[in-house]
Amino acid sequence: MEVREAILGRRSIRRYGGQEVSREKIGQILEAGRWAPSGLNNQPWRFAVVREKKDKMAELTRYSDVIKGADVCLAVFFDHESGYDRTKDLLAIGASIQNMLLSAYSLGIGTCWLGEMLNRKEDVHDLLGISGELELVAVIALGYPAESPQSRRREIEELVIDL
Amino acid sequence: MEVREAILGRRSIRRYGGQEVSREKIGQILEAGRWAPSGLNNQPWRFAVVREKKDKMAELTRYSDVIKGADVCLAVFFDHESGYDRTKDLLAIGASIQNMLLSAYSLGIGTCWLGEMLNRKEDVHDLLGISGELELVAVIALGYPAESPQSRRREIEELVIDL
Numbered sequence: 001m002e003v004r005e006a007i008l009g010r011r012s013i014r015r016y017g018g019q020e021v022s023r024e025k026i027g028q029i030l031e032a033g034r035w036a037p038s039g040l041n042n043q044p045w046r047f048a049v050v051r052e053k054k055d056k057m058a059e060l061t062r063y064s065d066v067i068k069g070a071d072v073c074l075a076v077f078f079d080h081e082s083g084y085d086r087t088k089d090l091l092a093i094g095a096s097i098q099n100m101l102l103s104a105y106s107l108g109i110g111t112c113w114l115g116e117m118l119n120r121k122e123d124v125h126d127l128l129g130i131s132g133e134l135e136l137v138a139v140i141a142l143g144y145p146a147e148s149p150q151s152r153r154r155e156i157e158e159l160v161i162d163l
Numbered sequence: 164m165e166v167r168e169a170i171l172g173r174r175s176i177r178r179y180g181g182q183e184v185s186r187e188k189i190g191q192i193l194e195a196g197r198w199a200p201s202g203l204n205n206q207p208w209r210f211a212v213v214r215e216k217k218d219k220m221a222e223l224t225r226y227s228d229v230i231k232g233a234d235v236c237l238a239v240f241f242d243h244e245s246g247y248d249r250t251k252d253l254l255a256i257g258a259s260i261q262n263m264l265l266s267a268y269s270l271g272i273g274t275c276w277l278g279e280m281l282n283r284k285e286d287v288h289d290l291l292g293i294s295g296e297l298e299l300v301a302v303i304a305l306g307y308p309a310e311s312p313q314s315r316r317r318e319i320e321e322l323v324i325d326l
Contacts, residue, residue, distance in 0.1 A: 003269035094257020
């Protein structure tokens, strides 16, 4: 799939079919996340593939249905030990997440980037047995799409500042 | 260009040829930034195309040569008025930046994402006449590449947490 088609066509998918996302495809998606740019090339992103504990994790958000319906989730963490500047590190992790969303879309897999679960991040850490320097910053639901939603964006004139 | 090829092949470019990046291509790159996902679809990113004031901006960083050599720069701002959660908003802006880097690469244009200039963000704001709710979070240099650098990433085993 072409870059432009992926960037403009990707949408958040909240309803999924039952098909399993193969380990191979998950590997390709993680590989995309790995190749994002970061300040000082510090790569402060860490990932966990959540399959067995997915339905327990679903209890920690009001978007339970998305998590339950997904085949698998990725939990994305900020590794403070690798970090050097919170603003720049978070931007870099956002780049890594976008690489994974685009990669998934190009493989026919739908994703939903969930931030609301950060309200219960300590509970997610406890559930997954994550401690120390890792901070949950996003959960990504993955599965084969069972919907084709539309979305909107601000007009370009609203985004570009005239100098 | 294929998504996978762009994600794995993109590198930071710090030396550029003299060719001009057309307005049309800049428009396509901004359009890619526009279509990133964001929490509550709040789209907290704003962009400025810096051409005339580029060489003055180059004086505000120790990476002057990159900025001077580039044909044009994009300044990326976080619009606090649209924001709702700094962590999630910065992740979303990182996604928007990555869309622009990938889009540029697929168009044959090299980019360098510069964060060091944030040390002098008030001076950048003054130079560009930006005030109010906008916070500079990144500068992206753009131009036709005059180098093919290599880069490295942590091994996947270092990034994926076993549950």
